[in-house]
Amino acid sequence: MTDVQKPGRLMIDRATKPHMPRYLKLRHDAGRDRWVLLAPERILTPDNTAVAVLQLCDGERTVDDIAVKLASEYSAPADVIASDVVDLLQDLADKGYIKG
Template sequence: MTGATTSPGRLIVGRETRPKLPPYLKLRHDAGRGRWVLLAPERVLTPDQTAVAVLQLCDGTRTVEEISAKLAEEYSAPVDVITADVLDLLQGLADKGYVKA
């Protein structure tokens, strides 16, 4: 299962979801300002370092579980805590249309 929906167009992010950025969004590093930006039509978002770490792994091939495991290893943190945070972050982004599966 790549993601469940409860209403047309609403993605419910779960552990087996394979999140990715839709084609109209680009995660880019703004070297002039020294920060990452998420470029969307007619807007620019500035995700924090945690969101950037997660979004860089959202390639449509890794599951949320795999993303969480990689981050838990990288940051020496409990995987269950990381998974809960990743699910929360991705669900919020999915609800705004910034993440697809």
């Protein structure tokens, strides 16, 4: 069985340059000492891994660039991190929280 791309669906790969749409804001809530992703009528609380990835989603870096940066910070293999980043960003893109 092959994956069929839905019309208009962003498919994240290692060359994608992900960014958050303007209507999303990643902010640190100092009162609760946690990161929040503010969306219209919604507040999400990403885990530390998602925060580390989202902070690097600037529309300039590719997924590979993000993986290399995180690999150097966490002393982990870039290929493993790239795979995890693709999975995370694909899930967020499917929900409309990431653009490419």
